Amino acid sequence: MKTHYDVLIAGGGPAGLSAAYTAASAGLQVALFERSKEIGYPIHTSGGSWIHELRALGVPDRYMHPIRTGRFIAPAAEAEFSYEEPPSCILDVRGLYQYLAVLAAQAGAAIFPGCQVEAALCTNGRPQGLRVRARGDFFAPLLIDASGIAGVIAKQLGLRGEFARYGVGAEADVVAPQWPQDTIAFLFGSVAVPAGYGWIFPHGENRVRVGIGVIRPDGSCEPRSALMNLLTTAHARFNCEARGIIELHSGSIPSVAPMARASSHGVLVVGDAAALISTLLGEGIRFAIALGRWAGEVAAQAHHAGRFDADFLVRYDKGWRTRYGRMFSWAQKINRRIATYDDRQWNEKIKMLSELPARAIPPLLQGEWANRALLNAVWRRRKTLGHTLLKSVASWS
Numbered sequence: 001m002k003t004h005y006d007v008l009i010a011g012g013g014p015a016g017l018s019a020a021y022t023a024a025s026a027g028l029q030v031a032l033f034e035r036s037k038e039i040g041y042p043i044h045t046s047g048g049s050w051i052h053e054l055r056a057l058g059v060p061d062r063y064m065h066p067i068r069t070g071r072f073i074a075p076a077a078e079a080e081f082s083y084e085e086p087p088s089c090i091l092d093v094r095g096l097y098q099y100l101a102v103l104a105a106q107a108g109a110a111i112f113p114g115c116q117v118e119a120a121l122c123t124n125g126r127p128q129g130l131r132v133r134a135r136g137d138f139f140a141p142l143l144i145d146a147s148g149i150a151g152v153i154a155k156q157l158g159l160r161g162e163f164a165r166y167g168v169g170a171e172a173d174v175v176a177p178q179w180p181q182d183t184i185a186f187l188f189g190s191v192a193v194p195a196g197y198g199w200i201f202p203h204g205e206n207r208v209r210v211g212i213g214v215i216r217p218d219g220s221c222e223p224r225s226a227l228m229n230l231l232t233t234a235h236a237r238f239n240c241e242a243r244g245i246i247e248l249h250s251g252s253i254p255s256v257a258p259m260a261r262a263s264s265h266g267v268l269v270v271g272d273a274a275a276l277i278s279t280l281l282g283e284g285i286r287f288a289i290a291l292g293r294w295a296g297e298v299a300a301q302a303h304h305a306g307r308f309d310a311d312f313l314v315r316y317d318k319g320w321r322t323r324y325g326r327m328f329s330w331a332q333k334i335n336r337r338i339a340t341y342d343d344r345q346w347n348e349k350i351k352m353l354s355e356l357p358a359r360a361i362p363p364l365l366q367g368e369w370a371n372r373a374l375l376n377a378v379w380r381r382r383k384t385l386g387h388t389l390l391k392s393v394a395s396w397s
């Protein structure tokens with residue numbers, strides 16, 4: 001078995017697969033190791049995303065279940081927005097991740113499912129390769145840590161520790177024929193759980209992902225029991241009768257600002273492993289694809305320059321920070337604030353939200369706070385919305 005490559009990647013989620021694709025497309029010898037036996041399964045995400053942004057990344061429409069209506073439900077307030085052209089979607093997660101794997105394999109990357117990375121191999125503290133359980137040692141001058149929240153290489157090399165703040169989620173993929181298949185709902189305050197939120201995400205053929213996420217350590221509630229509670233009451237409260245559970249999902253997501261530096265000598269850290277996500281509502285998939293591809297491009301540049309030192313690889317950090325750095329850090333600040341909201345505050349905020357026009361909502365949730373439609377909408381409603389929101393939006397942009 002071949003043991004020497006140009007790049008070794010730990011983790012076959014969207015970040016790792018996307019890095020493998022661009023690095024292999026540039027002619028590099030790439031090996032990717034995924035601990036699960038199947039790419040895209042088990043599912044650890046609810047797969048909400050944005051159609052326009054995914055199309056821009058080349059994601060085919062067949063993996064997107066379109067959403068026309070969004071409901072935001074607090075204990076005593078609700079905002080609902082509908083769109084002729086669906087702006088958002090719920091992904092066929094397994095289908096999309098396997099599609100990303102096909103792209104990477106077609107570009108020439110070797111993908112090894114069922115292979116857990118145990119450790120980075122280092123000489124004089126410098127990474128040289130990976131030790132893979134039951135497969136042995138593999139070598140390359142550049143490693144990419146795409147192992148999600150585990151951050152198996154980044155932690156071993158001391159680039160980060162355990163994330164001090166993170167979200168834990170529990171989700172049931174249920175059959176719910178009464179729930180409209182083009183409508184998502186976000187649930188806040190005691191409708192869901194303190195220091196967290198709930199969601200109802202349909203994804204086709206009467207199937208709906210119902211979930212609860214809790215931020216730790218802000219909230220101590222057990223998401224699985226809150227989920228079971230939500231499922232038993234969802235029929236009466238939202239006309240979302242769960243007639244059968246098809247799958248149970250669980251997962252964790254970083255809820256901190258991105259790593260100050262996600263590169264080091266011979267290493268790039270991508271996706272959740274580096275907290276390169278919008279923590280506003282815990283959205284990471286499109287960033288993992290975009291920045292995974294960027295990591296693969298930087299790997300190719302490093303290979304062609306013959307430079308794997310930290311000074312060269314810092315261009316990776318500059319790239320993600322220029323595009324998303326501000327958004328990630330503001331999303332994190334807002335997430336910290338909303339995690340403390342009680343029912344009264346949620347009612348107030350959702351009422352405020354209901355005063356905005358539908359076109360302002362996608363940029364608001366996407367973290368595109370400098371968006372003209374959003375700023376105009378807020379400015380026009382400055383009297384009803386009050387100065388607090390206006391001041392916040394102005395300072396975020």
Ligand SMILES: Cc1cc2nc3c(=O)[nH]c(=O)nc-3n(C[C@H](O)[C@H](O)[C@H](O)COP(=O)(O)OP(=O)(O)OC[C@H]3O[C@@H](n4cnc5c(N)ncnc54)[C@H](O)[C@@H]3O)c2cc1C
Nearest residue numbers: 011013014015035045046048117148169251271272284285
């Ligand atoms: C409950 C929940 C709901 C979410 N909902 C959404 C949503 O609606 N929309 C959205 O955009 N984002 C959502 N996210 C976030 C999104 O799932 C992540 O941001 C995204 O998956 C990050 O991609 P990644 O490739 O960095 O990491 P991951 O998708 O976590 O992939 C990491 C991969 O590495 C593998 N791995 C780990 N350790 C090792 C090892 N030692 N050796 C080999 N392989 C290893 C894992 O098995 C996994 O396949 C959600 C997350 C959670 C937990």
